[in-house]
Amino acid sequence: MMNYFKDVNPNWIDESFDLRKREDPDAKSKKLYEDLVKWLLDKKELPNGNIIKVEDEVVWIDKYGTYEVRIEILNGGKSLYRVGLGSDYIGASVYWAIKAKIGKEEIVDFLKISRTIGGHMFFPRWIKDYTTTNNEFHHSLSINKAKGGRNDFYDRFDLFLFDLNSWYLGKESKLKDVYDKNKIWLNQFETFPQFISFFKLDGFTNGNKNENKILIKNLLTFNPEKKIIAYLDNNNSTIPTEKVAYIDYARHSNSVILLRNNK
Template structure:
């Protein structure tokens, strides 16, 4: 697989001809669920280097399709042992580019504008993997999505997700047992001039609970730095010192300048694609 897989439009992969006038975005299929090309690219980017995997206690990765009541969908299964069928974690792709729904609702983008942006945002750099979920509890994918309750939500903001994940990693790195009160206190100390509302705190708590459900997964990496290095986020979504980059002002959580968020989100995806490409070149040289 050449480096072209990095710049493939995975939205187009499962929605061929989507840029035509007759295609309605509301009828779209989700690459995060059904794109075999996307899962193959994610697998080869993050789980092709066995030495790198072993560094974090990841022994065997497999792409599997599953079908329950709905259509067939894909995930990456991490097994405890290459010879065993015992599953350690199940990971699903998550799109971290600007949401189609939020571009419409908050940004006022028209369909043709969104379709053009998808060429850039639905490349490989616009995707990450999170644990799939546990006993029906809300996943990271779901919680960081649109409104999780009336009047509040993260509006698919990956900058907020990573910022709160870094806060969560503070407790993993310091070997302290996190509780929501200390987690929330650690979060808000970064925003001393901002009035934190109860809705904001409910948002923080929702992601905190999702992180808690995936504690063993995050613990594998030990530090936020290692997590970012593994998923090739440095220099795009986090800076050289692993500070999370604001794609637009953190407050209010609902972006006021959504065009700024989209612009910076696309820039971050492009920068991440470059890092993925450079990482690929190192593998083949």
């Protein structure tokens, strides 16, 4: 299976390779964007009945030299929105792995799985709204950036999904302001379970399609090898700071990514 980290870092296994100077596939891998379009977006009807149309030139380069995909959202052949989408990595973070003093070889080992297609998805960077009289332009929409860091979710995708589910249910959510800015996009999926299904994220959940009963796996303690199933009951930010605990978290995260690869 294609590894997109290797695509932009061909010497990643060399002893001299410095992880701190790595290229980011979410910015620099054209192949990742092409494959994500085929996997997630091609000729896709959205849960609310609108249709995604990918622009003829599948992958663009934005003003920052970063790849993106541009789509139109149509209804009855009429264009409602134009959206610029960026790839987002949803696996265990190299940054926090280094903080936990994990060695390069061990980090490369988890990247062999986490940087396959199941470790990525799309979020909007900008939206042009043709339903408004002045074709309003929304930018600075980055869910990707918002979910990182100490004050948010340390790039833990399970915590992000728990928080997003709270927003869909109208409950308190840590990133409410960010979701509100992205509501044109998020409203295309109508409910959280439909968002999960559309983006093939079922492996992160208990599989329930009822928006009031869907649960998110806690990737710190969820362990399929030992048949330990654990679900989140809050969005409190935490990340393992010890080597063994972070390796366990990365392994649990990869088990879900492997499931997603097969969808």
